[in-house]
Amino acid sequence: MIHIPFNFYGPSLQYKTWSTIEKEIQSFNPKIIGKGACNVRNIYSISLGRARNPTIFILASIHGAEWHSTIFALKFMKMLRDNTFPDKQFRANLLARYNVVYVPVGNPWGYANKTRLNYNSVDLNRDYDNFTQPETRAIRDHFREKKAFAFLDLHLMQPTYSKWDLIFAYGNDETYLLNDEMAGSIQTKTRVECGRWGKGLASMGRNWAGKQTSPNGGHVVSVLTEITRDGVVPEKRIMEYGLLQQYIFLKYTMKYFEERVYTI
Structure with a gap:
């Protein structure tokens, strides 16, 4: 289990309008990978590190009501970009040896309207089997284009959704021990019990990603996280x-890639 010798501090998390968040995203010189079903708002991708290196893929706000994930994931990416991340050795290793691809808003219409569904009233995290929506098709194609070996899907949940306030969920049986270690690390650090969920439905992003073939060997490390909102x-x-x-996920997936071990 990894030791985390520092704490994360920052301003209280607050919602930002779509126009504000889009400007923040554009400061990273992002790539447009598609448009939402409304055909107005872009779906962006940010890359940090070295493009030719093994790719770790992070997705936020596939449910627009869970907009918080966009805010804290952008904060994380800014810390990496601006060299304000507290673990300097981790940052240097990550950016030198990997490519971090981040889709900050998977559901731009949902984000702008603070709603779970997209413009077509579809729950996008139930659309990874048939890919009926432009958002899930854009994410699928981008993930495959980048040949990612790891996938993190950031979520938040309603108070009655689970008995736990923190969740780590795995997307395939082969890496469940790695997921268990991640959950144990955040539980130790926060002193908040962290639940472990198994594979989701076939139509869920983590389950779909977990079935993909890793171009670097081994299995795709596929994880979904939840926080009660x-x-x-x-x-x-x-x-x-x-x-x-995000820090724990990246630490463990880097370790897995380098040593092919399921526990640390």
Whole structure:
């Protein structure tokens, strides 16, 4: 289990309008990978590190009501870009040896309207089997184009959704021990019990990604994370937990790639 010798601190997490968040995304010189079903708002991708290196793929706000994930994931990417990340050795290794691809808003219409569904009233995290929507097709094609060996799907949940306030869920049986280690690390650091979920439905992103072939050998490490929202977990804590989830996921997937081990 990894040791985390620092704490993440930052401003309290607050919603930002689509126009504001789009400007922040554009500061990264992003790539447009498609448009949402509304055919107005772009779906962007940000890349940090070296493009030819093994790719780790992170997705936020596939459910627009879970807009918090866009805010804390962008915060994480800014810390990497601006060299303000507290673990300097981790940052240097990540950016020198990997390519981090981040889709900050998987559901732009849903984000702008703070709703779970997209413009066509489809739950996009139930559309990874038939890919009926332009958002899921764009994510699918981009993931395949980048030949990612790891996939992180950032979510938040309603207070009645689970007995736990933190969740790590795996997308294939082969890497469930790695997921268990990730959950244990955040639980140790936060002193908040972290639930472990198994594979989701075939139509869910983590299950789809977990079935893909890793171009680098081994299995695709596919993980979904959850944090309880709507006032149960304070917004400042959501920011801290969201940053921790990404850090832990990246640390473990890097270790897995380099040593092909399921536990640390």
